[in-house]
Amino acid sequence: MPKTYLSKVTVLEDGKPVTLKDGKTIHYLEVNKPLTYKGITFYQSSYQPYPDFIVTVTNTATGISETLIIPAGKQIKWQEGGAEFGILNKESFGESVQRIKIWFTDRQGDPSTFWLNNAQEAIIKRPSAEYRMSVKQLYATGLQVTKDPGVWFVYTGCGMMLLGLFVAFFMSHRKIYAFVHEEDGQTKVLFTGSAHKNKVGFEKIFTGLVDGFRKKID
Amino acid sequence: MNSSQLFGITTLCYLLSSVFYIGLLVFKNKKVGTIGLALAIIGVLVQTVALGLRWQESYALGIGHAPLTNMYESLVFFSWCTTLFYIFLEYKYKARVVGAFVMPFTVAAMAYASFAKGISQQISPLIPALQSNWLIAHVITCFIGYGAFAVAGGLGMMYLIKKSAVNKGKEQDSLAASLPELRIIDDLIHKTIVFGFMWLSAGIITGAIWANEAWGTYWSWDPKETWSIITWFVYASTLHARFTRGWSGSRIAWLAIIGFISVFFTYFGVNFLLSGLHSYGAS
Numbered sequence: 001m002p003k004t005y006l007s008k009v010t011v012l013e014d015g016k017p018v019t020l021k022d023g024k025t026i027h028y029l030e031v032n033k034p035l036t037y038k039g040i041t042f043y044q045s046s047y048q049p050y051p052d053f054i055v056t057v058t059n060t061a062t063g064i065s066e067t068l069i070i071p072a073g074k075q076i077k078w079q080e081g082g083a084e085f086g087i088l089n090k091e092s093f094g095e096s097v098q099r100i101k102i103w104f105t106d107r108q109g110d111p112s113t114f115w116l117n118n119a120q121e122a123i124i125k126r127p128s129a130e131y132r133m134s135v136k137q138l139y140a141t142g143l144q145v146t147k148d149p150g151v152w153f154v155y156t157g158c159g160m161m162l163l164g165l166f167v168a169f170f171m172s173h174r175k176i177y178a179f180v181h182e183e184d185g186q187t188k189v190l191f192t193g194s195a196h197k198n199k200v201g202f203e204k205i206f207t208g209l210v211d212g213f214r215k216k217i218d
Numbered sequence: 219m220n221s222s223q224l225f226g227i228t229t230l231c232y233l234l235s236s237v238f239y240i241g242l243l244v245f246k247n248k249k250v251g252t253i254g255l256a257l258a259i260i261g262v263l264v265q266t267v268a269l270g271l272r273w274q275e276s277y278a279l280g281i282g283h284a285p286l287t288n289m290y291e292s293l294v295f296f297s298w299c300t301t302l303f304y305i306f307l308e309y310k311y312k313a314r315v316v317g318a319f320v321m322p323f324t325v326a327a328m329a330y331a332s333f334a335k336g337i338s339q340q341i342s343p344l345i346p347a348l349q350s351n352w353l354i355a356h357v358i359t360c361f362i363g364y365g366a367f368a369v370a371g372g373l374g375m376m377y378l379i380k381k382s383a384v385n386k387g388k389e390q391d392s393l394a395a396s397l398p399e400l401r402i403i404d405d406l407i408h409k410t411i412v413f414g415f416m417w418l419s420a421g422i423i424t425g426a427i428w429a430n431e432a433w434g435t436y437w438s439w440d441p442k443e444t445w446s447i448i449t450w451f452v453y454a455s456t457l458h459a460r461f462t463r464g465w466s467g468s469r470i471a472w473l474a475i476i477g478f479i480s481v482f483f484t485y486f487g488v489n490f491l492l493s494g495l496h497s498y499g500a501s
Contacts, residue, residue, distance in 0.1 A: 032350040
């Protein structure tokens with residue numbers, strides 16, 4: 001089970017990286033952490049493994065370093081670093097490569113061959129120099145882009161819907177009448193009331209009011 | 219003492235509580251009902267501690283998430299919500315015998331969570347889609363709704379049993395006589411559905427907002443979403459029929475049962491039969 005789906009994203013404006021709100025130029029885009037820039041939001045939505053690999057090699061003696069994208073099974077000549085290398089074999093889990101078998105030579109002595117975990121770095125001691133090398137499978141990331149300036153209208157609508165449900169269920173028009181009149185020299189008060197819904201609840205309130213009135217008089 | 223032992227005690231409490239409530243229904247002895255309530259309360263307290271402990275255990279494992287992420291945890295949470303809602307209902311409306319129709323649901327949920335094949339009790343790391351604070355808001359709102367609808371379904375059955383006894387002129391028959399009056403059950407069904415409906419609406423809305431925050435789309439018509447909107451419509455129609463057409467009694471009781479079947483399918487059927495964005499619920 002993957003722990004996370006992550007894309008490192010840089011926004012370019014006029015060819016220059018933009019400093020984002022958090023003060024960095026690289027944003028780590030994850031499933032629940034989209035990136036919003038000038039009203040446009042980028043979401044991590046899918047990914048696709050490729051059969052190619054990103055190889056970074058460094059000649060520690062000269063300090064020359066290079067990053068290349070290479071397919072498996074092809075011999076790469078790296079003139080500046082004075083070496084040749086290639087990917088002999090790979091172990092995959094589905095389409096995700098777990099381990100890679102590397103072939104590496106500086107044309108002095110026997111070539112080195114070894115297994116390396118995906119995205120791990122190896123130090124290769126050769127007669128001419130020491131090399132550092134890391135190999136990572138190439139992935140494409142699928143981003144979903146939305147421009148949705150109306151999102152707050154939608155959220156407000158959701159809130160109003162819940163409020164509306166509350167009003168519809170728990171509030172009602174209630175009418176209470178008190179008719180004061182004289183009958184045989186006595187003052188009589190007649191109470192009537194109506195509610196257009198939740199009649200059971202209204203009955204309780206109404207009875208409570210009338211009882212309270214009766215107590216006051218007594 | 220770990221959380222699964224406490225969940226075991228909870229199951230036992232709920233089981234005994236159901237037995238006592240059914241005893242109340244049969245023997246009409248008030249003391250039996252009080253014991254049933256006491257057991258339900260003990261069960262829910264133990265379960266609360268167990269949920270907190272499981273949460274803590276997940277942090278101890280270095281995973282650290284609320285216990286709301288797979289079938290086992292959701293079943294446990296469902297029984298917790300249902301029992302809590304029922305205790306509240308009993309406290310507020312004093313309709314004690316309802317427990318005989320509700321507590322068996324919670325036992326079933328706990329027992330199924332603990333003993334069914336293919337339900338993992340392990341605490342596992344969160345998949346990326348669930349790594350969000352919306353998880354808690356979304357699951358809690360939905361499950362309070364589900365809990366209320368389970369109670370409404372139980373009340374619906376109770377109404378129909380009482381009604382058939384009344385129709386046959388057997389009101390004094392031992393079982394039906396201990397049930398509350400039809401008018402009271404009807405009112406309780408309505409109140410419970412209203413309560414559940416508001417929470418289900420809130421649950422669907424929090425889900426839509428979360429989907430928008432995570433994927434940039436409110437609604438993807440995955441099976442769980444589709445079925446939750448079907449459930450929402452069933453209850454919306456029920457309430458609408460009552461408000462505008464004056465439906466009550468047996469028809470509403472049937473709708474409460476149909477609604478619960480729909481909830482059941484949204485919860486289980488979708489997880490096990492249809493795959494989609496909510497598929498993690500099945501394991």
